Amino acid sequence: AQTVTQSQPEMSVQEAETVTLSCTYDTSESDYYLFWYKQPPSRQMILVIRQEAYKQQNATENRFSVNFQKAAKSFSLKISDSQLGDAAMYFCAYRSGYRGGGADGLTFGKGTHLIIQP
Amino acid sequence: NAGVTQTPKFQVLKTGQSMTLQCAQDMNHEYMSWYRQDPGMGLRLIHYSVGAGITDQGEVPNGYNVSRSTTEDFPLRLLSAAPSQTSVYFCASMGRAYEQYFGPGTRLTVT
Numbered sequence: 001a002q003t004v005t006q007s008q009p010e011m012s013v014q015e016a017e018t019v020t021l022s023c024t025y026d027t028s029e030s031d032y033y034l035f036w037y038k039q040p041p042s043r044q045m046i047l048v049i050r051q052e053a054y055k056q057q058n059a060t061e062n063r064f065s066v067n068f069q070k071a072a073k074s075f076s077l078k079i080s081d082s083q084l085g086d087a088a089m090y091f092c093a094y095r096s097g098y099r100g101g102g103a104d105g106l107t108f109g110k111g112t113h114l115i116i117q118p
Numbered sequence: 119n120a121g122v123t124q125t126p127k128f129q130v131l132k133t134g135q136s137m138t139l140q141c142a143q144d145m146n147h148e149y150m151s152w153y154r155q156d157p158g159m160g161l162r163l164i165h166y167s168v169g170a171g172i173t174d175q176g177e178v179p180n181g182y183n184v185s186r187s188t189t190e191d192f193p194l195r196l197l198s199a200a201p202s203q204t205s206v207y208f209c210a211s212m213g214r215a216y217e218q219y220f221g222p223g224t225r226l227t228v229t
Contacts, residue, residue, distance in 0.1 A: 105163035
């Protein structure tokens with residue numbers, strides 16, 4: 001079974017600074033997808049960014065980018081120019097590229113609570 | 119598009135009661151799933167469905183039933199509620215790029 005580990009329960013950053021959230025995963029598969037989700041106090045799960053394992057290029061979405069290191073099984077999220085609205089729980093998630101046998105869901109890490117200091 | 123909707127938003131049950139959490143999506147997605155979120159545990163997959171008439175178990179299926187009679191609806195049934203089922207429940211549907219769209223969640227308390 002796949003596991004996802006987020007080793008930072010909480011991170012704090014000054015507004016306008018850059019912060020990096022860590023995520024590592026364990027899998028024997030070669031075809032998979034990785035995601036970062038944001039959960040603000042409203043508890044809505046919001047997709048921030050996704051990465052296909054077969055793509056070497058790191059995904060970017062505006063101020064959000066990832067550092068995907070496939071050999072190291074690492075998938076960190078970098079938030080540039082942090083804003084107060086970025087304050088939330090951030091979850092890293094893994095999805096197998098193979099269908100069936102219980103592989104169709106997301107496996108989540110336990111989350112990182114991001115605090116933005118004004 | 120409303121996306122993924124869930125009802126109710128909050129529910130309190132007594133031990134042994136049964137109830138159904140409703141989930142609907144209007145994006146014509148074949149794949150839908152249910153997760154529970156407990157403090158410090160992240161989200162865990164309960165059941166999923168790859169299309170109407172097809173369901174399967176996830177990581178934590180005990181105490182829950184699902185059915186999928188239409189593409190749009192995927193209800194989750196608690197047969198006999200237990201305090202261990204106190205949690206926040208999320209329904210999700212999956213798009214073509216494997217991204218999952220989540221509903222707003224249901225906070226369930228079992229006393």
